[in-house]
Amino acid sequence: MIRQRDTVSGAHFAFTDRWGGVSAVPYEELNLGGAVGDGPDAVRTNRELAAKSLGLEPAQVVWMNQVHGSDVLVVDGPGGSASAVPAVDAVVTARRGVALAVLTADCTPVLLADPVAQVVAAVHAGRPGMVAGVVPAAVRAMIEIGAEPSRIVARTGPAVCGRCYEVPEEMRAEVAAVEPTAHARTSWGTPAVDVAAGVHAQLERLGVRDREQSPVCTLESGDHFSYRRDRTTGRLASYVWLD
Numbered sequence: 001m002i003r004q005r006d007t008v009s010g011a012h013f014a015f016t017d018r019w020g021g022v023s024a025v026p027y028e029e030l031n032l033g034g035a036v037g038d039g040p041d042a043v044r045t046n047r048e049l050a051a052k053s054l055g056l057e058p059a060q061v062v063w064m065n066q067v068h069g070s071d072v073l074v075v076d077g078p079g080g081s082a083s084a085v086p087a088v089d090a091v092v093t094a095r096r097g098v099a100l101a102v103l104t105a106d107c108t109p110v111l112l113a114d115p116v117a118q119v120v121a122a123v124h125a126g127r128p129g130m131v132a133g134v135v136p137a138a139v140r141a142m143i144e145i146g147a148e149p150s151r152i153v154a155r156t157g158p159a160v161c162g163r164c165y166e167v168p169e170e171m172r173a174e175v176a177a178v179e180p181t182a183h184a185r186t187s188w189g190t191p192a193v194d195v196a197a198g199v200h201a202q203l204e205r206l207g208v209r210d211r212e213q214s215p216v217c218t219l220e221s222g223d224h225f226s227y228r229r230d231r232t233t234g235r236l237a238s239y240v241w242l243d
Contacts, residue, residue: 002053005212007153010243011113011120014054015157015214016236017223021046023234031225031234033103035065038234050237051099061099061239062091066124070132072141075100090123090138094145099241105225106218108159108196109238110135112208114147120240125156127167130198131178139206149207154200157238158216158224162194163187165219165228 004014021030022045027038032050034043051058062078065087072090077098079085091100100122102109107126113119121138123129139149162184167175172191175198176183182198185191196213203211218226218236225234 002050004054005155007113007115009115009153011115011153012054012239012241012243013111013113013155014239015109016050016238017158018225018234018236019223021049026230026232027234032101032237033105033235034063036235037232054099054239056099056239056241060097061101062093062122063101063103064088064091064122064124066103068124068126068128070129070134070137072121072134072137074141074145089125089129089134090121090141092119092121092138092141092145094119096242099239101237101239103235103237104157104159104218105227105233105235106160106165108199109157109236110138110199111155111157111238111240112138112142113153113240113242114142114151115153115242116151117142117146117148118242119145119147120242122238122240125195125199127175127193127195130182130195130202131175133202135199135202136206139203139208150209152208152210154203154208154211156196156199156211156213158214158218158221158236159196160219160226160228161217162192162197164217165192165194166190167193
């Protein structure tokens with residue numbers, strides 16, 4: 001099942017769960033990640049199913065080789081081969097008809113759109129990327145090609161929540177030194193990090209006011225893939241595009 005959120009301004013955001021695809025255990029069913037051990041044919045079929053259900057051409061979806069960094073790439077469209085998939089954690093485009101996708105299984109997927117400037121971005125914000133500033137870097141890249149923060153619509157998808165993302169105390173302190181709002185505590189009282197809270201705080205400081213956060217915690221939800229829960233598992237996808 002894919003949950004799609006549209007705006008009256010023509011921005012489209014979509015978030016998958018794990019159902020409706022062809023992958024076998026432990027990737028059942030709608031695994032969209034090509035580097036987790038699932039069969040290439042199953043992943044290709046799942047990507048086609050997901051794209052077509054959204055009214056998109058599978059060949060016009062831009063994917064990333066995500067590396068937990070802060071590099072951003074502005075693209076005109078897909079590179080045309082697996083070797084051309086960029087090793088970045090954010091992609092930006094001003095090309096109509098092109099959809100951008102981000103893969104996650106606990107990290108925070110960040111989708112951004114300025115419908116007036118016709119600029120969109122997809123960002124992979126895990127703990128390292130959030131600390132490194134991948135979200136501000138993506139917004140800056142959007143601004144460079146005409147976007148304005150006050151017009152940007154931001155949506156973050158299913159991710160592990162701060163009540164479940166347990167980390168060592170030293171790690172929490174390191175993250176909070178960069179982004180204080182990410183300081184959290186698990187529901188059982190141990191140190192934690194809230195990546196989504198950190199992302200939204202960064203967006204607020206950048207002047208992005210139209211923001212929504214998914215209520216789904218991937219670790220708690222059996223309908224979503226979670227690396228922290230299952231280790232060997234599939235990947236969700238989040239898509240953004242404009243009319």
